[in-house]
Amino acid sequence: MNLRVSILALMVKKVSLLCIYANGEYPLMFGFWLLKSMRLNPIDGYKGRYDALLNNKGEDACSQLPFSHVLSLDISAPNRLCFGVILDVAQEMEKFMVTNFSVLELHLNPKGHAFAPFVFRLLRMHHIRNVAQRLKIILPEWFEESQTPKCLGNCPCNEPENWRSKSISLTYLEEVEIDYLRGGDHDIDLVRLIFGLAPVLKRMTIKLASEIKQI
Known part of the structure; x- marks a missing residue:
């Protein structure tokens, strides 16, 4: 069933939306990564940098911000190479109808798997690079290496292979x-790239x- 909804609400300022994808039928992002859920919440419920702003300026501080929502994506690498419908991430975001995050x-x-090329592909999307002021990446705190699949040299997680030499402008990214x-090497390269972009x-x-040992 392809459900389409159109809502006209000119006075609405805060929106909360959640899309959870069926277990075992997660859509593929960029042909490899699995999207488990997509969530949009007002920024005044977000535990982060804006807490101090809200405390200092009161409950109406959120309405004074140019963009007032948090877009959260829950993403996982597959346990094995998957084949299926490739998700158009931009179109999926547009279904939320609210893009002022x-x-x-x-x-x-x-x-x-290497996640830096995937993060770069997200950041270069027009819907993200022109609005995102803060980026937060939350990785698993620990994992059992014996239970983690080995990443092969020709794994699609490393696409595009030339991502380190690509140039975009993250115009509004402050934090x-x-x-x-x-x-790892990919992790450090991603940090360096963000500094430059x-x-x-x-x-x-x-x-x-x-699990990282201090030397």
Whole structure:
């Protein structure tokens, strides 16, 4: 069933929407990654940088922000190579009807795969790079390596292979937070790339995974 809904609500300022995809039938993003859910929430319910703003300026502070929502994506690598319908991420976002989000939050379970090329492909999307002021990437705090699939050299998780040399402008990105980074080559390259592509970046916070040994 293809359900289409049109809503006209000129006075609405805050919207909460949640789309959960059927277990075992997750759509493929860029031909490899699985989208489990997509959520849109008002920013005043978000635990992050804007908490202090709301506390200092009162409950109406949210309405003073140019963009007032958080877009959260729950994404996972497959346990095995999957084939199916490729999701048009931009069209899926447009179904939410509200595009005035300022925070992009990625709950990402790479399961041993390289996630930096995928994050870059998301960031270069017009719907994201022209609105996102804050990026938060939440990785698993730990995982059992014996239960994690081995990533092959020709794995599609590394596409596009030339992502390190691509150039985009993250015009509005001011803050980046990455939780439980493991410090692999792709991880470090992604951090370096963001520094070079975000001209107004003010803060980057990185929390290392607990399994990382301090030397």
